[in-house]
Amino acid sequence: MSRCHACVLTCMDYRIQYPVSRWLENKGLKENYDYIALPGASRNFLSEGKVAMIETSIRLHQIKEVYLIHHEDCGAYGLGNLPVEEQLKRQEEDMRQAAQVIKARYPHLVIHLVFVHLDGSILEV
Numbered sequence: 001m002s003r004c005h006a007c008v009l010t011c012m013d014y015r016i017q018y019p020v021s022r023w024l025e026n027k028g029l030k031e032n033y034d035y036i037a038l039p040g041a042s043r044n045f046l047s048e049g050k051v052a053m054i055e056t057s058i059r060l061h062q063i064k065e066v067y068l069i070h071h072e073d074c075g076a077y078g079l080g081n082l083p084v085e086e087q088l089k090r091q092e093e094d095m096r097q098a099a100q101v102i103k104a105r106y107p108h109l110v111i112h113l114v115f116v117h118l119d120g121s122i123l124e125v
């Protein structure tokens with residue numbers, strides 16, 4: 001049985017891919033996570049079947065942690081005209097909801113909520 005440490009659900013947006021991979025590498029996770037990149041990350045977590053994708057990672061690789069990674073100016077949210085704090089607040093609601101769903105089914109998992117600014121700085125919320 002092959003295992004990895006984490007599952008990452010991030011937005012597909014090209015602007016955040018490099019900062020996200022570098023950030024994960026700095027956390028010691030290089031080549032140790034399943035990677036799911038979809039529009040809006042955990043937005044519409046249940047209705048778009050995203051939870052099932054994370055469950056595949058749980059089933060196949062016995063992960064210990066989940067990273068939900070959202071970002072500034074996300075096209076799936078269309079909030080780019082709002083101040084970044086507002087964008088984060090709105091997206092954080094979806095992140096917390098998704099985390100709740102995961103936690104209810106898999107209480108042993110550690111969930112990280114992450115927000116990427118377009119200047120490459122990354123905030124764990």
Ligand SMILES: [Zn+2]
Nearest residue numbers: 011013074075
């Ligand atoms: Zn996005």
